[in-house]
Amino acid sequence: MTREIEKKLRDTVRELLEKETIDRIVGYEAGSLKFSTTPLITSNKADVDRLVINPFTHSNLSVFLRDLCGKVGIVAKGCDARSTISLIQDRQIARKDVFIIGAPCDGVIDLAKVEKLIGLDRDEIDDIVWQGEKAAITFAGSTQKFSAKEVLADSCLGCDPSDFKECDMLIGEIEPIVGGKELGQDRIREMEAMAPAQRWEFWKKEFSRCIRCYGCRQVCPACFCDRCFVEETEPRWISPLPKWQDNLIFQVVRMMHVAGRCTNCGECERICPANIPLGSLTKKMEEIVDELFQYRAGTDKDAPPLMAAYQPDELEDLMR
Ligand code: SF4
Ligand code: SF4
Numbered sequence: 001m002t003r004e005i006e007k008k009l010r011d012t013v014r015e016l017l018e019k020e021t022i023d024r025i026v027g028y029e030a031g032s033l034k035f036s037t038t039p040l041i042t043s044n045k046a047d048v049d050r051l052v053i054n055p056f057t058h059s060n061l062s063v064f065l066r067d068l069c070g071k072v073g074i075v076a077k078g079c080d081a082r083s084t085i086s087l088i089q090d091r092q093i094a095r096k097d098v099f100i101i102g103a104p105c106d107g108v109i110d111l112a113k114v115e116k117l118i119g120l121d122r123d124e125i126d127d128i129v130w131q132g133e134k135a136a137i138t139f140a141g142s143t144q145k146f147s148a149k150e151v152l153a154d155s156c157l158g159c160d161p162s163d164f165k166e167c168d169m170l171i172g173e174i175e176p177i178v179g180g181k182e183l184g185q186d187r188i189r190e191m192e193a194m195a196p197a198q199r200w201e202f203w204k205k206e207f208s209r210c211i212r213c214y215g216c217r218q219v220c221p222a223c224f225c226d227r228c229f230v231e232e233t234e235p236r237w238i239s240p241l242p243k244w245q246d247n248l249i250f251q252v253v254r255m256m257h258v259a260g261r262c263t264n265c266g267e268c269e270r271i272c273p274a275n276i277p278l279g280s281l282t283k284k285m286e287e288i289v290d291e292l293f294q295y296r297a298g299t300d301k302d303a304p305p306l307m308a309a310y311q312p313d314e315l316e317d318l319m320r
């Protein structure tokens with residue numbers, strides 16, 4: 001299955017480059033570690049055979065689009081496609097400069113979950129593939145099947161990868177993740193069930209571990225300011241030292257900045273070396289944005305960005 005899809009992708013991209021429909025492609029190639037991928041950015045037709053599509057295509061490739069010139073083809077999962085549209089809405093890239101190749105997405109697999117589940121290291125696993133609604137994992141001479149909920153990255157739980165409307169070409173069929181929207185709600189509901197003081201203690205503890213590496217900002221396509229407020233010295237908004245209070249402010253302000261832009265791709269949480277559950281913040285923020293403004297990031301290239309539009313009658317209750 002994956003091989004057929006990969007062949008179709010490679011043939012398509014080769015043709016697009018040959019016909020000069022695109023100048024370069026941003027896609028995925030196999031990573032140096034087992035069950036990993038790394039971004040591949042190339043204008044060379046000879047590189048096209050390195051493109052892959054598999055359940056380990058974690059990176060949100062739209063983060064590269066602002067820095068690439070010419071017409072760029074992007075292999076886009078649902079979240080990447082929506083982030084791309086969001087960048088168009090924010091006029092960070094032009095629609096004419098990007099060619100969106102919608103890729104099938106069954107969700108990306110969280111290898112840490114798999115390793116914990118079967119008690120083995122990635123190097124001891126022989127194969128991981130989707131078989132219908134289950135992930136079939138081959139290790140120690142046998143194959144076991146696991147549900148999506150057991151192995152998917154939390155950001156993919158409850159996602160509808162087909163929820164984007166702007167695409168130049170589709171490679172394969174795109175369907176909602178099995179299990180429905182409620183599948184991704186567990187962490188949010190747990191957080192909501194906490195008393196405010198308990199929730200405060202929870203985040204205080206989490207942000208005490210932040211080393212302010214800014215990895216979460218760097219991988220995020222919605223974090224595109226050339227100069228981030230944390231680097232300002234006049235005024236200095238927060239201390240450069242990773243004290244938990246400043247770490248918390250950094251993340252609260254970041255969340256405000258990406259509200260209406262964040263597509264809940266999960267990259268910030270995946271990249272965090274301190275394993276801070278940033279996805280709980282992004283998912284809740286997405287829910288609030290939907291509830292208050294009926295707005296879903298990156299679904300309409302012609303809509304004004306959430307924070308750039310104002311309806312005179314909106315939030316009247318709040319203003320009273
Ligand atoms: S968040 Fe959705 S579109 Fe993105 S990788 Fe996960 S399932 Fe696919
Ligand atoms: S990636 Fe994690 S450790 Fe690094 S700045 Fe972000 S929250 Fe802090």
Ligand code: SF4
Pocket residue numbers: 060083216219220221222223258261262263264265266267268269282
């Ligand atoms: S804030 Fe995190 S989840 Fe949202 S778009 Fe940025 S990297 Fe993705």
